[in-house]
Amino acid sequence: MENQALLERLKNIRRLLGLTQKEFGERMGMALTTWASIEQGRNALNERAKILLQHIYNVNPQYLEHGTRPAFLDPEVVAYNSMKASPRPKDEPFLEEDKDYNFPGQNVCNKGSKGEFNAFRIAMEYADQAEKMKSxxxxxxxxxxxxxxxxxxxxxxxxxxxxxxxxxxxQRRIIEFLMESGRPQDRNLNEPKP
Known part of the structure; x- marks a missing residue:
């Protein structure tokens, strides 16, 4: 079960962005129930979700962990985090092992199938939405x-x-007063004054 303060910060981030749980989770590649269960504390907030929060929504990791402000970082700050850094020496054996496997979508440019094009289109839509959210x-x-x-x-x-x-x-009150006190209502305006 997650810390109650962290759960409140997660809800606060989503509400500040004006998104529903469904929209928030979809932009991170999660199902509605997955993000909702994280927000409610049934599932733990893992490192992958923290990295996605930082990359997609520019969430300050210090805000997530400790509640220190600001809740959001400038996009330039997020671009220089560890996800963009080159692999460390201890990661290299894992990278070598990964080269032997054929991952789905590994050759997206070569295949050009409809499903992969849709994935590319969706990724572009998310990028556009992220730009709009930043602005x-x-x-x-x-x-x-x-x-x-x-x-x-x-x-x-x-x-x-x-x-x-x-x-x-x-002025309306003055005119009404003058009308009531100035002339009798039954006198013709064209008649000479006595």
Missing amino acids: QKEVFRFPCPSCQEKEEEIRALRSNIHRLEKETEH
């Missing part, structure tokens, strides 16, 4: 100067409208 995250992190100027203009216009409404109401 949206930046929009929410740093308010746009032109947006602040527009908000100030809107506030000024609203205060002017409110002031004009008060003046209009005051």
Whole structure:
């Protein structure tokens, strides 16, 4: 069972990004039930999921482990993590063993089948969505100067409208008062004054 604080941080990350459990898990290549069970503490958050969180959503690993802010890293910081580093000497025997096996999708460029093309298309869609999320995250992190100027203009216009409404109401009351006290209603306007 996972630490309750970690589970809350996982939920918080997903909610900050505005995603459902299904959308969040799908972008990481997980089934809905897998991510939901991780969030609820039934399954443990493994290293693969932590790396995917860092690469896909730019989640700060320190935030996951200890809750230190910021929750998200800049994309440039994520690009230099250990996943991009060259293999260490102790990894080389495993890499040599892997060369002998034929993994599915190993020769994607040579085959060109419909299924592999769909996988490529889906990967491109995820990349596009990640770019959109990065830009949206930046929009929410740093308010746009032109947006602040527009908000100030809107506030000024609203205060002017409110002031004009008060003046209009005051003038309407004056006109009503003058109409009631100035002339009798039954007198014709074209008649000369006595």
